[in-house]
Amino acid sequence: MEFCKRFYGKEFCWAIEFNCSEECEDSRRMGVFTSEAVVLRCWPLREADLIVSFFTRDYGRLHGVAKWALKSRKRFGGALEPMTLVRAWFAERPRAELVRLDQLEILSSPLSAPVDPVRMAVLSLFAELVDEALPERDRQETVFRLLASLLELTTVEQPWMPLTYFQLWMTRLMGLLPELGHCTACGEALLEGEISFNTLGDGLYCRLHRNGNASELTADSWQLAQRMLRAPASAFVDEAWPRRRALDLRRFTLQSLERHLERKLRSAEALARLGG
Numbered sequence: 001m002e003f004c005k006r007f008y009g010k011e012f013c014w015a016i017e018f019n020c021s022e023e024c025e026d027s028r029r030m031g032v033f034t035s036e037a038v039v040l041r042c043w044p045l046r047e048a049d050l051i052v053s054f055f056t057r058d059y060g061r062l063h064g065v066a067k068w069a070l071k072s073r074k075r076f077g078g079a080l081e082p083m084t085l086v087r088a089w090f091a092e093r094p095r096a097e098l099v100r101l102d103q104l105e106i107l108s109s110p111l112s113a114p115v116d117p118v119r120m121a122v123l124s125l126f127a128e129l130v131d132e133a134l135p136e137r138d139r140q141e142t143v144f145r146l147l148a149s150l151l152e153l154t155t156v157e158q159p160w161m162p163l164t165y166f167q168l169w170m171t172r173l174m175g176l177l178p179e180l181g182h183c184t185a186c187g188e189a190l191l192e193g194e195i196s197f198n199t200l201g202d203g204l205y206c207r208l209h210r211n212g213n214a215s216e217l218t219a220d221s222w223q224l225a226q227r228m229l230r231a232p233a234s235a236f237v238d239e240a241w242p243r244r245r246a247l248d249l250r251r252f253t254l255q256s257l258e259r260h261l262e263r264k265l266r267s268a269e270a271l272a273r274l275g276g
């Protein structure tokens with residue numbers, strides 16, 4: 001691809017697909033971009049093409065067309081597997097909804113580590129939540145860093161810690177997590193063993209404001225949540241994480257997320273069937 005010298009070297013460069021001239025028309029201009037990205041999901045567009053939802057570090061979540069992806073496996077290789085961390089090159093015409101995916105270079109594939117149904121379901125939940133929760137073209141570098149770090153830590157041996165950490169932080173980053181030390185209703189300091197959450201509202205409640213259909217948040221989960229908001233996920237890998245640990249915390253954060261999205265996450269239902 002040749003770059004138009006007039007624009008090359010600016011914040012992003014314009015490339016002209018065909019004959020470049022200083023008077024190039026808008027319709028023939030393509031902005032060419034590159035960014036680290038995580039592939040979220042793909043679906044067929046036409047006979048040979050795929051639409052790819054991918055989450056870039058620098059430009060937020062985008063939809064792109066992967067031309068000939070269905071016909072030529074060579075073109076994108078295994079890079080279109082959901083939750084693959086890639087370097088993406090893509091081009092965009094002004095005012096076009098879809099970008100054109102030109103190249104994906106795999107930086108880290110989820111399939112390079114052992115897989116089992118639980119690990120794949122956890123990775124699917126990461127993909128589904130980012131795909132559903134983030135608006136398009138909204139740069140969210142904190143979410144990107146969170147996702148990229150957890151992809152590495154999500155293993156067959158340890159799927160539950162990254163899942164717990166991701167749900168908690170997504171709840172926080174989406175502004176759905178009131179302060180955890182105090183009752184959302186009255187503001188009184190919460191006491192271990194008396195803390196509850198419910199399906200009707202965000203936040204945690206004291207004994208007095210416990211709702212009729214409330215669920216308890218155990219002391220371990222409550223302390224864990226507060227520690228997780230202060231430390232990177234890597235700080236928790238050496239702790240024991242049986243499946244049932246922080247199950248209540250995951251229910252609490254999932255309820256908030258699903259209430260906000262106004263729908264159930266399919267991957268969360270799959271995880272529930274696997275015991276998570």
Ligand SMILES: [Zn+2]
Pocket residue numbers: 183184185186187188205206207208209
């Ligand atoms: Zn209260």
